[in-house]
Amino acid sequence: MSTETRKLDRVVIRFAGDSGDGMQLTGDRFTSEAAAFGNDLATQPNFPAEIRAPQGTLPGVSSFQLHFADYDILTPGDRPDVLVAMNPAALKANVVDLPDGGILIVNTDEFTKRNLTKVGYDSNPLEDESLAKFQVHKVAMATLTIGALEETGLGKKDAERAKNMFALGLLSWMYHRPTEGTERFLREKFAKKPDIAEANVLAFRAGWNYGETTEAFAVTYEVAPAKLNVGTYRQITGNTATAYGIVAAAQRSKLPVVLGTYPITPASDILHELSKHKNFDITTVQAEDEIAGIGIALGASYGGALGVTSTSGPGIALKSETIGLAVMTELPLLVIDVQRGGPSTGLPTKTEQADLLQAMFGRNGESPVPIVAPQSPSDCFDAVLDAARIALKYRTPVLFLSDGAVANGSEPWLIPDVDSLPDLTVEFATDPETFQPYARDPETLARPWAVPGTPGLQHRIGGLEKQDVTGNISYDPENHDRMVRLRQAKIDGIEVPDVVVDDPSGEAKVLVVGWGSSYGPIGAAARRVRKLGLPVAHAHLRHLNPFPKNLGEVLRKYDKVIVPEMNLGQLALLLRAKYLVDAVSYTKVQGLPFKAEELQNVLADVIKGVSA
Amino acid sequence: MTAIDLGIPGLSGVPTTDEKQTAKDYKSDQEVRWCPGCGDYVVLNAVQSFLPSLGLKRENIVFVSGIGCSSRFPYYMNTYGMHSIHGRAPAIATGLAVSRPDLSVWVVTGDGDALSIGGNHLIHTLRRNVNLKILLFNNRIYGLTKGQYSPTSEEGKVTKSTPAGSLDHPFNPVSLALGAEASFVGRAIDSDRAGLTSVLRQAAEHRGSALVEIYQNCPIFNDGAFDVLKDADEAQRRIINVVDGEPIRFGREGEYCVIREGFGLAVAKSADVDASDIVIHDASDLNLSFALSRLSTQDLTHTVTGVFRRADRPTYDDSARAQVSEAKAAKAADLSKLLHGKDTWTVVG
Numbered sequence: 001m002s003t004e005t006r007k008l009d010r011v012v013i014r015f016a017g018d019s020g021d022g023m024q025l026t027g028d029r030f031t032s033e034a035a036a037f038g039n040d041l042a043t044q045p046n047f048p049a050e051i052r053a054p055q056g057t058l059p060g061v062s063s064f065q066l067h068f069a070d071y072d073i074l075t076p077g078d079r080p081d082v083l084v085a086m087n088p089a090a091l092k093a094n095v096v097d098l099p100d101g102g103i104l105i106v107n108t109d110e111f112t113k114r115n116l117t118k119v120g121y122d123s124n125p126l127e128d129e130s131l132a133k134f135q136v137h138k139v140a141m142a143t144l145t146i147g148a149l150e151e152t153g154l155g156k157k158d159a160e161r162a163k164n165m166f167a168l169g170l171l172s173w174m175y176h177r178p179t180e181g182t183e184r185f186l187r188e189k190f191a192k193k194p195d196i197a198e199a200n201v202l203a204f205r206a207g208w209n210y211g212e213t214t215e216a217f218a219v220t221y222e223v224a225p226a227k228l229n230v231g232t233y234r235q236i237t238g239n240t241a242t243a244y245g246i247v248a249a250a251q252r253s254k255l256p257v258v259l260g261t262y263p264i265t266p267a268s269d270i271l272h273e274l275s276k277h278k279n280f281d282i283t284t285v286q287a288e289d290e291i292a293g294i295g296i297a298l299g300a301s302y303g304g305a306l307g308v309t310s311t312s313g314p315g316i317a318l319k320s321e322t323i324g325l326a327v328m329t330e331l332p333l334l335v336i337d338v339q340r341g342g343p344s345t346g347l348p349t350k351t352e353q354a355d356l357l358q359a360m361f362g363r364n365g366e367s368p369v370p371i372v373a374p375q376s377p378s379d380c381f382d383a384v385l386d387a388a389r390i391a392l393k394y395r396t397p398v399l400f401l402s403d404g405a406v407a408n409g410s411e412p413w414l415i416p417d418v419d420s421l422p423d424l425t426v427e428f429a430t431d432p433e434t435f436q437p438y439a440r441d442p443e444t445l446a447r448p449w450a451v452p453g454t455p456g457l458q459h460r461i462g463g464l465e466k467q468d469v470t471g472n473i474s475y476d477p478e479n480h481d482r483m484v485r486l487r488q489a490k491i492d493g494i495e496v497p498d499v500v501v502d503d504p505s506g507e508a509k510v511l512v513v514g515w516g517s518s519y520g521p522i523g524a525a526a527r528r529v530r531k532l533g534l535p536v537a538h539a540h541l542r543h544l545n546p547f548p549k550n551l552g553e554v555l556r557k558y559d560k561v562i563v564p565e566m567n568l569g570q571l572a573l574l575l576r577a578k579y580l581v582d583a584v585s586y587t588k589v590q591g592l593p594f595k596a597e598e599l600q601n602v603l604a605d606v607i608k609g610v611s612a
Numbered sequence: 613m614t615a616i617d618l619g620i621p622g623l624s625g626v627p628t629t630d631e632k633q634t635a636k637d638y639k640s641d642q643e644v645r646w647c648p649g650c651g652d653y654v655v656l657n658a659v660q661s662f663l664p665s666l667g668l669k670r671e672n673i674v675f676v677s678g679i680g681c682s683s684r685f686p687y688y689m690n691t692y693g694m695h696s697i698h699g700r701a702p703a704i705a706t707g708l709a710v711s712r713p714d715l716s717v718w719v720v721t722g723d724g725d726a727l728s729i730g731g732n733h734l735i736h737t738l739r740r741n742v743n744l745k746i747l748l749f750n751n752r753i754y755g756l757t758k759g760q761y762s763p764t765s766e767e768g769k770v771t772k773s774t775p776a777g778s779l780d781h782p783f784n785p786v787s788l789a790l791g792a793e794a795s796f797v798g799r800a801i802d803s804d805r806a807g808l809t810s811v812l813r814q815a816a817e818h819r820g821s822a823l824v825e826i827y828q829n830c831p832i833f834n835d836g837a838f839d840v841l842k843d844a845d846e847a848q849r850r851i852i853n854v855v856d857g858e859p860i861r862f863g864r865e866g867e868y869c870v871i872r873e874g875f876g877l878a879v880a881k882s883a884d885v886d887a888s889d890i891v892i893h894d895a896s897d898l899n900l901s902f903a904l905s906r907l908s909t910q911d912l913t914h915t916v917t918g919v920f921r922r923a924d925r926p927t928y929d930d931s932a933r934a935q936v937s938e939a940k941a942a943k944a945a946d947l948s949k950l951l952h953g954k955d956t957w958t959v960v961g
Contacts, residue, residue: 036957181955230961234953244951251947258711260703277950278939283710283932288736292703295696295733299676299707302694303715307707325697415956418947452674452692452708452715460640460687462695463679472642473687 004219005176010069011223012077013171015164016094017086017107018055019048019062022164027064029168029185033177035235035412038225039068042377042520043410044076044593049265049348056115061093070224074376074527075520076409078595084167086110086141089119095131104134105170107163109142137216141166141207148206154199162203169207174220179208229414236413238377238406239266242336243273245384246308247280249334252385253392253424256281256305260296262289262315265348266404267338270310290318294335298322301331302461304428304451306388310336313355314345316362316399324363326397327487329461330438330447333397334388335369338407341591350591351404353516354567359399360545360574366484368491370394371544373401375519378413380406383542385422392426394494395446401544403566405517405593432456437471445490447471496543498550503537504530510607511558513583515541515571518564518594525599534607544571547578555581560610562586564599621819621924622743625713626672633664640690651802651828652681652749656688658808659747666816668716675718676705678725681756682749682828685720699730702737705744710929716816719746724754727763727783734823738794740928741820747812748785748825753834766910771833786905786920789823790898796822797901798919799908802829803842807853807917814919820927827915840912852879854904854918856895859887870907877903879914895922 013030017023024045034041044065053060067077082103085091087110098104111126125131126138141163148166149159165186172179183201190197211217236244250257259282261271275284283300287293290311297307309319316323316337326333339355341347359371370390374383384400391398429435429448437459438447450457459471467474468482501511502523514522519540526538539554541547555561555575561583563572569585576583586602588594638660646652663673673691677683679698686693696704701719709717726734726748737744753771754760760773764785768777789797796818800808808826815822827838840846852862852870860870861882869882869890877891877900894900901921908915 032955036955038957038959228959230959232952232956232958234951234956247950248947251945256711258707260707278936279943280945280947280950281936281940283936285706285710285932287703288732291700292706292733292736295700295703296707296710299704299709300711301707302704303708303712305711321697322700329694415951418951452712453672455669455671458640458671458690458692460642460689460693460695462686462693463697464695 003217005222006219007222007224009071009223010067010073011082011175011221012065012067012080013082013084014063014065014080014094014097015084015167016061016063016090017164018089019050019052019060020055021062021086023062023064023086026164026168027066029182030171030177031066031235031410032181032185033172033179034066034068035233036178036181039070039223040072040226040228040412041066041068041235042073042076043067044405045408047349056087056089056110056118058089058093058119061090063090063094068223070226072226072228074523075593075596078597082171084171086164086167088115088121091125092119092121098134100133102134103137104131105137105139105167107141107167108138109140139170139210139216144206144210145203148202149199152195152199152202154195158196159199162200165200165203166207166210169204170211173208173211174217176220176222179204228412231414233412233414235410236378237408237410238374238380238402239269239338239408240273241378241380241413242384242400242402242407243270245381246274246334246388247277247282248381248418248421249306249385249388249424250280250282251418252421253306253388253426255426256283257308258297258300258305259284259308259310260287260293260300261285261310262287262293264290264312264315266340266407267310267312267336269407270336270338290315291322294319294322298326298331298333301326301333302329302451304449306332306334306392308334308336310338312338312340313342313358316355316358320363323369323397324365324367325463327363327367327369328463328466330395332391332395332449334384334391334400335397336384336400336402339401339403341589347591349404351517351593352566352589352591353401353403353518354570354589355401356515356544356567356570357573359401366488368488369545370396370398370491370494371401372398373516373542373544374406375516375540375542377406377409377411381413386542389422389424390494392424393446394444394490395449396491401516403517428454429457430454436469437461438466439469440486445486445493492546494546496546496548499539499541499548499554501537501539501554502526503535505535508535508537509559509610510603511537511539511555511561512603513539513541513555513561513563513571513575514565515544518566521594521596521599522564524596525603528596528600529603529607532604534604536603536607541571552579555579555583560584560606562603562606564594564602566594620817622815622817622822623666623668623716624819626716627669627714628667629669633667633670635660635664637670638663638690640688642687644688645684646681647832649831650681651751651830652685654802654805655747655749655808655826655828656685658805659812660689662809662812672714673716673718674708675720676701676708677720678730679756680722680725682720682722683725699725699728700733701725702730702733702744702746706737706740706742709742709744710932713929713933717744719744721746721748723748723750723752723762723764723785727785727788735788735792738789738792738821738823741795741925743819743821743927743929745815745822746824748823749828750785750825751828751830751834752837753830755830755833759833782910784905784908784910785823785825786908787902790902790905790921793898794823794921795820795923795925796919797921798822799825799827799917801827801838801841801917804917811919814922818922820925838912841915850912850914852907852914852916854893854916854920856893856919856922859890859892861890870904877907879907895919898923
């Protein structure tokens with residue numbers, strides 16, 4: 001029997017299994033295959049905070065969702081079209097998201113009575129009617145994998161562990177994916193254990209052949225390459241793009257980088273990545289705590305390096321005092337906050353954008369700090385470069401607000417020509433005749449960066465209030481007032497590009513304003529409501545402090561402004577306070593990104609309300 | 613920048629000058645604002661007088677401090693300086709030392725700054741062995757906040773915050789530093805200019821973290837805390853000054869000595885013991901250094917001064933720079949190549 005091939009414009013696949021099942025790796029490989037094939041794509045991993053929650057339980061479920069298409073897409077997809085469930089827990093935790101008629105591929109080997117009871121199934125869903133509304137494919141993946149590896153001599157337990165590659169092989173066949181990349185990858189990954197490498201390759205091929213030779217699957221699918229802009233692409237996650245942006249900042253400023261940091265989810269991968277690139281004059285110091293991490297970064301900046309620290313919300317709380325010192329000493333410093341669910345330890349592996357007001361105001365005294373937020377995984381590169389530009393040019397700490405969704409999500413990235421990247425060269429102070437520690441550049445209000453070792457510029461700085469110009473300690477009331485205003489004016493005067501409004505029809509009366517990682521879902525929702533004939537304008541803010549100069553004017557142009565956020569309305573609060581516009585919040589704090597569908601409904605309702 | 617090797621490990625990489633320097637060159641134009649009679653003046657003078665002898669370019673010396681009376685120190689030094697935040701000076705100085713091998717970096721801190729709020733940074737700096745010279749001014753009291761007990765105050769200390777007496781057991785800063793395996797630990801007394809200068813010099817020459825505890829009198833909130841060590845007769849009986857390689861004897865005529873006892877050390881009369889039983893100081897022996905530190909009691913019955921420990925081990929900052937240099941030598945900094953990675957695809961028009 002020949003299988004039918006159907007053409008699709010987009011597919012969302014979710015791989016779900018136990019956290020020990022290798023679902024992240026499986027998803028990652030499928031992503032690379034889609035990327036190599038030329039699809040546009042977006043991914044979203046979702047995993048528990050526990051490294052290995054008890055096997056086969058609901059808290060131990062790890063999943064990886066991948067959206068790939070023949071056109072440019074903005075999100076990892078609201079719901080999977082295909083769910084691969086490696087055990088009953090993965091099925092139970094994810095099947096609610098599968099739409100009626102969706103494809104469900106189940107590893108039947110794990111559906112034992114014991115495993116079913118563990119997650120509260122009274123009867124085996126594969127044997128009752130509960131899955132009738134889906135296209136269910138029951139595949140004994142573990143058994144088939146063990147069978148395929150019989151001749152390798154590998155123990156049963158080791159052989160069974162390759163079942164995720166069986167699943168990958170099967171899905172690769174179903175969607176006509178190229179396979180060479182995965183085989184090459186496996187051989188490289190397990191270069192030191194050639195038997196394991198071979199076992200994984202065999203399992204991968206067994207999955208492919210299972211699809212090809214059995215008649216279980218009547219249909220395969222094709223998703224043609226997307227028409228992306230001309231150029232060379234790669235797949236990249238937000239954390240990697242952030243790390244690369246920092247490397248680029250080192251290169252473009254010709255400064256060494258010192259990353260002082262402390263491991264914390266979901267920011268640690270920035271440390272891991274940067275620690276590999278010492279050849280770019282990058283030093284990484286894993287400090288004893290969050291406070292030491294930023295202290296080390298600030299000390300390095302004082303010495304003329306670009307100091308960087310990376311953390312998540314709880315770490316920002318600990319670093320606040322040192323950020324204040326950097327505000328007072330007016331030294332460049334890059335502070336990366338990969339936001340996660342809060343407060344306190346909160347939801348370490350989930351996403352949220354609730355640190356905006358902490359970034360804005362979370363310090364004692366009047367302590368203004370510029371804030372930059374990336375809107376997608378690949379955008380982290382440009383955004384962090386811009387944060388470095390601000391830090392270096394204006395001699396200030398800058399907060400970079402990434403989040404779990406962009407940090408761990410991935411998408412294709414049009415690799416930039418390195419010569420086209422902004423020039424971040426700085427000039428250190430050298431002239432003892434004119435030097436004053438707190439004299440200011442009339443244009444930027446930045447003070448001179450006078451690094452130790454420069455003859456004749458010996459001076460003392462610190463956290464005590466400074467006398468204007470001389471930088472000596474000053475308790476003078478008038479001077480303090482002046483300095484508070486000067487520090488604020490410096491931040492307010494930072495040059496940031498105008499916000500660009502996306503309103504293809506030019507007839508929108510409703511403006512949706514977002515920031516950070518909600519760009520994808522908001523953008524996708526806006527496209528959908530426009531298709532329904534409802535015009536909507538979308539403005540997305542990269543710069544949260546200072547706001548773009550045209551923002552007030554933009555906000556006032558529309559009858560209604562709606563602000564979706566993964567918090568309780570923090571940007572909306574700022575917009576209302578600063579611009580006196582009646583910005584309406586739409587908020588959700590579930591540790592997950594918005595779904596395009598829910599925002600579509602929200603926007604449609606608002607637009608209809610305005611027209612009515 | 614010219615780096616001239618002085619042959620002094622602690623300062624190798626820091627440029628020197630032939631210009632003659634005096635203590636005056638190290639005084640900044642800022643008015644010194646410690647209380648009259650504060651021990652900090654003595655230490656400041658000792659440091660300003662001693663630094664010229666190192667022959668370093670003044671602009672390559674940096675003092676970093678935390679918060680507290682002693683942490684005002686950088687303002688009075690005509691070098692580079694940062695008066696940072698409470699307890700964090702070792703962390704900030706670490707960032708500076710890691711990125712700048714051409715600087716001589718000094719940390720000035722107090723018993724509250726270093727041992728209370730900044731205790732974590734202190735022990736980790738010492739175990740890493742960052743090339744920093746840490747001067748810990750110990751006056752056994754919080755001065756700047758006007759007189760609360762500190763982590764080195766004796767138990768039962770009556771202060772504003774402890775009218776019924778403090779409950780905390782104090783740290784012995786030298787024992788703490790040795791517990792963190794500091795590669796250099798010394799102690800001096802503010803009033804002993806020669807002893808202080810000698811320890812400072814050895815600290816400067818040492819490559820790695822050097823912790824120098826300085827007993828320092830606070831005339832306002834804890835006056836006379838160290839008076840028994842400043843009385844000539846008492847000092848003879850109480851101060852045990854140790855010198856590497858020499859038998860540990862003290863007293864006017866060397867009538868007291870240090871001998872082994874159990875797992876530790878004890879004080880004996882020299883006349884009562886065989887000369888061969890007198891312990892010879894070996895600053896490279898961590899166990900001996902620690903045992904010596906235990907001879908110093910909170911009530912100052914005995915106080916050991918001098919250099920407890922001086923041992924060579926790799927410094928964190930040298931090793932970190934070596935990793936960067938090796939990486940640079942092994943692999944060109946090709947940004948474009950990095951950004952492309954292993955898997956790319958090209959879209960053509």
